[in-house]
Amino acid sequence: MRHRSLLCLLVAAAVTVSGCTVERHWGGSASTGAGGDGNAAAKIGLVTKTNTNPYFVELRNAASAAAQAQGADFVALAGQFDGDNDGQVRAIENLMQQGATTILITPNSSTGVLDAIDRARKAGIMVIALDTATDPASAVDATFATDNLAAGRQQGQYVKAALGGAAPKLIMIDGTAGSTVDTFRHNGFLEGIGLKDGDPAIVGREPANGDQSTAQQKMENLLQRSSDVDAVYTMNEPTARGAFAALQARGLHVVMGSIDGGCQGVENVRDGEYAATVMQFPRKMAQEGVHAAVEYAKTGKKPSGFIDTGSVVITDQPMPGVPSHDTRWGLQNCWGTK
Numbered sequence: 566m567r568h569r570s571l572l573c574l575l576v577a578a579a580v581t582v583s584g585c586t587v588e589r590h591w592g593g594s595a596s597t598g599a600g601g602d603g604n605a606a607a608k609i610g611l612v613t614k615t616n617t618n619p620y621f622v623e624l625r626n627a628a629s630a631a632a633q634a635q636g637a638d639f640v641a642l643a644g645q646f647d648g649d650n651d652g653q654v655r656a657i658e659n660l661m662q663q664g665a666t667t668i669l670i671t672p673n674s675s676t677g678v679l680d681a682i683d684r685a686r687k688a689g690i691m692v693i694a695l696d697t698a699t700d701p702a703s704a705v706d707a708t709f710a711t712d713n714l715a716a717g718r719q720q721g722q723y724v725k726a727a728l729g730g731a732a733p734k735l736i737m738i739d740g741t742a743g744s745t746v747d748t749f750r751h752n753g754f755l756e757g758i759g760l761k762d763g764d765p766a767i768v769g770r771e772p773a774n775g776d777q778s779t780a781q782q783k784m785e786n787l788l789q790r791s792s793d794v795d796a797v798y799t800m801n802e803p804t805a806r807g808a809f810a811a812l813q814a815r816g817l818h819v820v821m822g823s824i825d826g827g828c829q830g831v832e833n834v835r836d837g838e839y840a841a842t843v844m845q846f847p848r849k850m851a852q853e854g855v856h857a858a859v860e861y862a863k864t865g866k867k868p869s870g871f872i873d874t875g876s877v878v879i880t881d882q883p884m885p886g887v888p889s890h891d892t893r894w895g896l897q898n899c900w901g902t903k
Contacts, residue, residue, distance in 0.1 A: 607637035607862035610660035616643035627851035650677030667858035675700035707868035711845040713749035720822040721757020726884035740800035780807030797821040802830035831895035841880035
């Protein structure tokens, strides 16, 4: 909190920042704008959705460590909550004023920060999306992220296999409407389980914005309408924990999957709270983003397109036809606190 308050005070005269967190202040004397002079130090700004979600904490910490290891300057900012587009816009403007050479961002909305990103790129700043793609993808120079459509498909394939031929009676706990992550994971899951939106097999669907308490409340509300359910999709592991609490209170046992691969989520799978999670690799996203930023400052070279950083099913109940690793492997490769 002390570091966060310090940066807010430092920049208050220039711009209002909506929720911020700091890992390192700028240093050195590198020039602003396009790289390529051979001597410039990378000034890297990271803008995440929030500074409290463990996933984004891991992304921030990994980026900070990679920047330090490569001699780059680093500042991390964040929105106050999942969906705080205005906060992210102000963060981008703040980083532009501070002389960032590259901005790494996990956009709250695929379209909510496009104007600010466009201004940054026109100023010669490379912008890379991490974790969450923009729409259109060409709004940024490159994207380092999980293939969320594939991750959702993996979850859906696993749940379908685990049902053992039983007809799905599905509840879907989605993320934040308008986010490409939410859309791709949702659509991928339906593809994997073999359903389409509007199918009567989907007995309930609610967004929870990635929040555990909201997910529990939404699941409780859905179960009041109908408790005849045998499968649950969750957009991420906090929503899975919330959904599990609501199901447990009613004594219901279902096949539930999730996506994230945090250490707590792997432990949840090991302990039987849900059957499987799809692990993604935020450290790799952050490290590759920082490496690209350093290369840009040195040579002006930019990455382009979508770079998939991978995903894998984690479960102790493997299913035929669904490649997976067990929770022992998961705990050796998870992100967050073990």
